[in-house]
Amino acid sequence: MRNIYLKISFLSLMLIAIAGCGDFLDVNTDPNKTADASLNTLTPTILYYSAVNTYNAANVSNQYCQQIGSVSPGLTDSQLRNTYAGLWSNIYLNVIPNANAMIKKAESTNSPHYSGIAKVVIAYNLGLGTAVWENIAYSTADNQLSNLSPAYDSQEDIYKSIQKLLDEAIVELSEPASISKPATDDIVFKGVIANWVKTAYTLKARYLLHTAKKTGAASYDAIADALSKGFKSNADDFQLVFTDKNFSPLYATALANNTGNVTTTFSATFMNMMNGTVQEIVDPRVSLISYKTSTTDPIYKGVAPGAGSGSNTVYNDKTNFYGWHFRLLAPLQMLTYAEAKFIEAEALYLKNGNVANARSPSCLCRRYQGEYE
C-alpha cells in the first residue's frame, strides 16, 4: 500500500514540474530571418530579379533570333523546345511576392512612391512572361497556397492588367508626399521618382504598341501621348548596373568564355550583318561590341546557328576584350530611349500607313540598338 501511495506522490510531483514548460519550448523562430521586411530591403530585390529575368528571357530569345549563338552544336540556337529556365520561377517566386509585400507595406505606411515602383516592376515582369508564354497567371498569383492549381489569365487580360498597374503606378508616383522615400535602395534610379514616372509612361507605350493591331487606331494616339511623357534621352534608360562583386549575367557569361568554359557568344547571322558581309559597309559599332576570335582574323565572326563553332577554335581573345554589353559594370538594359524612338516611329508608320502594306521593323533591327524584349 505504501508503495502505491509513494508512486502516486512522485507522479504528481513530476506532473507539477512539467506544467511550466510552455515558454521553454517557444524557440521556433529563426533569428537570422525576419517575419517583416522593410520597404528599402525589398526594392533592391525586385529590381535585381527584374534584371536577371531580362537576361533569362533574352538569353533564349536572342539565340532563336540568331543574334547570339551556342559554341557547342545542337543547343538552344537550334531552336529546339526551351523552358526558359529561371524566368518563370523568378517572376513568381522572387518578384511578385516581394512586390506584393511592398504594396501592402506602402499602403499601411502611406508611402505611395514605393507602391508605384512595385507596380511598374510587376507590369514589366508580366510583360516579359506574356511575350514568352502568351497566357500566364496573374490574378491567381501569390495566392499563398489557397489555390494549388491556379488558372492562367488570357494574354488579353494580362495586357489589361499591365496597363492598369502602370496607370495606378503613375498616380501613386505622382503623389506629392510619401512617408518612406526610396533612395540608394532604388538601385536603378537612386530614388529619382520623375524617372519612374517616365519609365511607366514609356512602358505603357511599349505594351500599347503590342496590342495596337487589336485595339485599333486610337491606340496610336495613346502611344504618342504616353511617349511624350516618357524618356527624353539615353540618360533616362531603365537599366541596372551590376557591381564588381555581383556580376551581371552578361559579364559572367563573358568571364566564363574567357576562362575556358565557353557557352554562348555572337552568332554569325548577326556578325555578318555588321562586318560588311551582308551589307556592303562595315557598321562602325562592331569593334565596340564584338571581338575577333584571333589576332590574325581580318573580320569579326560569329558561330553558325545550331552548328556551333565548327573547328576547335577557342573563343577567348588574348586581350580579354569583353565588348560593350558584356564588360564588367556594363548596364543590363531593360527599357531604353532608343526603343522609345523606335516605338514612336513604328506607331507613326502604322498610323499613317496602310496596315496591309505595313512592314514592321524587323526583329533584328530593333535588337541592333541593344534592346531586349
Next chain:
Amino acid sequence: MRYASLIFFMFLYGIYLSGQNTSVTGKVISSQDNTPLIGVNVMLSGESTGTITDLDGNYSLLNVPPDGALVFSYVGYETQTVNVSNRSVVDVTLSVGNVLNEIVVTSFGIPKDKKVLGYGSQKVSGDDLRKSNQQNIVNGLQGRLAGVTINSAGGAPGAGANINIRGINSIGSGNDNQPLFVVDGIIVSNSTNAGSVRPSAGSNAVNDSEQFMNTNRASDINPADIESINVLKGAAATALYGQRASNGAVIITTKKGKSGATRIEYGMTYGIQNVDKVPELQTTYYQGLSGIQRALPATIFWQFGPQALPGDPFANHFRDFFRTGNTINHSLSFSGGSDKSTFLTSASYFNNKGIVPNSDFNRITAKLSATHQLTEKLNVGGQINYAKSAGASPPSGDKSIYSALTFWSPNFDVNDYLNADGTEKDYSSGTIDNPRYVAETSPLNTEVNRVFGDINLNYTFNSWLKAKYQITADYYNDKRNRAVGADLDAGSQVRGFYVDQYINSSEVNSNFFLMSNHRLTNDLALNVTLGHNVTDQLTSSRGVRGEGFIASGFYNLSNTSNFFALAPTDFRKRLVGVFGDVRLDYKDFLILNVTGRNDWSSTLPKENRSFFYPSVSLAYILTNSIIESNDIISYAKLRGSFAQVGKDASPYQIGTYFGAVPGFPFGAIGGFRRDLDIGNFNLKPEITTENEIGLEASLFNNLITLETNYFVRKSKNQILPVGVSNVTGFASYVTNAGVIKNSGIELLLGATPIKGAFRWDIMLNWTRIRSVVESMPENLKTITYYDQGRSALRIEEGGSMGDLYGYEWKRNEKGETLIGTNGLPTLDQTTLVKIGNALPDWTGGLSNAFSYKGLTLDVLLEMRQGGDMVDIGEINAIRNGTLAFTEDRNKAVIWKGVLADGSPNNIVAIFDENTYRAFGINAHHSFNIQDASWFRIRSASLSYEIPKSIIGSKIRSLNIGVSGSNLFLSTPFRGYDPEALAFGSGSNFIGYTGRNTPNTRNINFNVRVGF
C-alpha cells in the same frame, strides 16, 4: 529550479524509508571444475558498477542492502542473480552459459539481463570492435551487425562512415536517417557537417557534401576506451529515447575503473595503407583521335589513337596517383579504485597520412571518469572527454582530383605536376586540372575541438527504489577553411576564392529517473521506471568567402577582393519528454513490458507540439515453462513487440520568413526576399510503427546459439517538402505526406564447434531488408534526389528507397529494340526507367575465431549481394577511351534489334570512338548502372598473448599482433571499391560512387601492454 525541489523531496522520503546496509563477501567458482573464476563482475542488481573477483575468486562489496540482490556475470558463463537475504557471505557457482543470458546496456545506460528483453538488440564487444584497427568506430562495426548497413565514404584520412539501422525510414532528401549515439547515457552527436565550400559561380557540384568526405562526429570517440557497444534496432528498444532514436540507437559503454590495484594499459598500432582497387585501363591503343596520334598544342586526352607499340609509355595513372599511407596510434589508460571510488583516465594520439598526397588526419583524445560513494545511499559519478580532430581532406566530386583523374591520359605522368617556375604543368591547355596539383594546393583544412561529459547522482532509497539524475553536455567547434587558386577549374570563374567557416554545436540533456523493482508475489515481479528528460540543442555557423585573389600565391582571406558573408545559421531545438516503463515478470518465463512516452517539441506548431507513443513487448521463455531444458534445447525464447515512435520536424519550418537574397549585399545595398519554402502551419510529427517477432535459442548444450528477428516498420506522415506550382508564390510546401514500409529478416547464428585448449568460434549474421514506398502525396508522385544526367536516384509510389533510374533504347510494342537507318539504336530520352536499386538484396558477415594457448586468429568475411551503383566519374574515362571497358572498338557490328518495318536488323554499323563518345549511346543504362555486389575479407587479425612465464611479474599482460582490413575484394564493379559513397556520410544520396578517395587496404602491427 524545479528539479532541485523534486530531488530534495525524494531525499527526505528516502531517508525516512531506508534500512541498514552491510558489506558482503564471497567466492565465485566455475561449475565445470570448481576452480575460482578471476575477474567476475559482481554488481548490485540494477547497477552498472561494482567490483570484480580477485586471483582467488574472492570479492568484497560494500553497502549492500540486506534484502538486495547481487548479479554475477562473466564472459562465457551464465549470469546469476542471487538474493542476499540478510547474509554477509554469498558464495556462487557459475555454470558455463551463452551470450543470450548476458547483461546488456539498454536505453539511458540501464543494464538489463538480455533474457527479459522483448525486442532484438545486438552487442559487439570492445575487443571485436578493435580487431580491424579502424579508428572511426562506425567503420569498426562493419561486418558484424545484422540489420545494419554501414558504408564508408572512402579512404581519405578522416573520411566519414554512414550507418543505417533497419532501412531508410525518412524519405525527405535532407532528413536524418542515422541512429542516436549514446556514450554512458550521454547523447553525443554523430553529425557530418558539409559546411559551405563552393564559390558564387563556376561550380557544377550538386551540393557541398560531394566536395569533401567530411568526418562523422562519432569518430571523435577513442575506440580503446570502449568496453562494449549495444545496438538497439527496433522502435521497442528505443521507445524510452523517443523520437531522437526513431532510427535506432548505438549504446556505447566505456571502460570503468574497478576497485583494486591500479591498472595501466598501453597500446600502440602502426599501419600502412594502399589503395585497394582502381579502374582497369586498356593498353592496346595510344593517345589520339580517330586512330591518329595528336601532338601539342591540340588537346590530347583521348585514347582513340593508333595501336600502341611495344615500349610506348603506359602507366595506370589511377594507381600511380596514390602513395602508400601510414597510420600511428598510441593509447594509454590508468584505472583503478578503492572500495568507495573508481576512476579511469585515458589519452590517445592518432595520426594518418593518407594515400592522397597532402592529406592527413590527427586526433588527440583525453578522458577522465570517476565514481564515488558519498554516503551509504548516494553515489556520484561523472566523466569528461576531450577530443581534437584535425586534418587536410582531399577534394572530391565536381572539379576535383577525381574528376581530373578520369580525364587523364595514361601516357602522361600524373605526378609530374610542376613546371620549373612552380606553376601547374598542364598538357590539356587548361581544359582539366592536374589532379596532383589540385591535391597539393586546395585541400579542406578542418580542426574540431570537442568536449562531452556528464555528472550523475544515484540515490538508493532501499532495496527496491532508486533515483538517478544525470546532466550531460556535448559541445564542439568545427573550424574549417579552403583555398582554391584562380588557376584551378573550381576557382577560375571567380578568379580564385577562400572560404573560412565556423560551425558550433551544443547539446545539453537533463535526465531524471525513478526506478523500482519489487516482488509482488512469489510468481510476479514488477519493475517500474519513470523518467523526465529535457533537451536543448543549438547548432550555429558563421563564415565568410573571399573571391578574386589579388596577389598570386598568397591564399588568404586578406588577399581577396570580394567578400561574401556565408548565410549565418542558428538552429535551436528544445524537447521535453516524460516516459514510463513497466515490466511484469511472471514466474520467470513470461515477461510483459509496456512503455509510454510523451514528447513536447519546439519545432512543431503549438497545437501539435505534444505527442504520445506507446510500446508493448512480450517475452516467453519456453525452456522455463513448457520445455524442459535438455541436451538439444538448453534455452529458447519467443518474443514479440509492437511500438510506435514519433519524429518531429527541423527547426523553423513554421512561419513566413524573409531572408537575405543570395549573393547580396548588392554592392553596399542589402536586400531580403520571402522564403521560397513554407511549412504547413498544422504540421504533425512523423509516426513510425514497428512490429517485431523474434526467436532466441541455445542448442546442443550451448554449442549453437541462434537469434532471428522479423520486423515490419511503417513510417507515416513523412515530413516532406512537396513541390508546388510556383504561381502560388512558393516553390515547396513542407507537409506530412507519404508512407514508407521497411520489412526484414535478421539472423544471428553462433557456434563453437571446438571447445577446449583449441577453440573455434563462428558467428554468422545475415540480413534481408525490403523497402516499399506505399504512398506518396497527390502532387508529389516522384521525388528525385539526384539527377545525374544519365541516371537518377528517385522514388515513386510503389517503388523502393534506392531505386536507380536510367535510359533505355526506343522499343516497339513487342519490346524489340528499334534500330535506325544508321544501324544504331536510339535512346529514349523522354523517359527514365527503373533499372536497379542501390540497396542490397541481402548482406551477411561471417566471423571465425581460432584460439590456442594465447595465439588468436580472427577472420571476418563480409558479403553484399545485389545493390547497384553508378560510377559518376567513369563516363569521362569512357568518352576518352582510357578504360579497359573501351578496348572493344574499331569493328563492324550489327546491333541486335529490328528495323522500322519490323524486320531483323541487318545494317552494319561501325563501333568506334564515336559510339563511346555519343551521348545517345553512352547514356544507356548499360554504360552507367552497374551491379555492385561484393565479397571481401573485412578484417583478419593474428595476435599472441605472451605467456606469463616469459614476461615476468612486473607486467600483467603483453600482446603482440598483426591485423589487416579490406584485405581482399571481389566485385563485378568496374571502378574503385563501390562501397565508398560519393556524397559522404549523413547523406541520403545513395547509389553513387566514383569521384572520391577510394577505400584502402590496411595492414597494422599492434602491441598492447598491461601493468
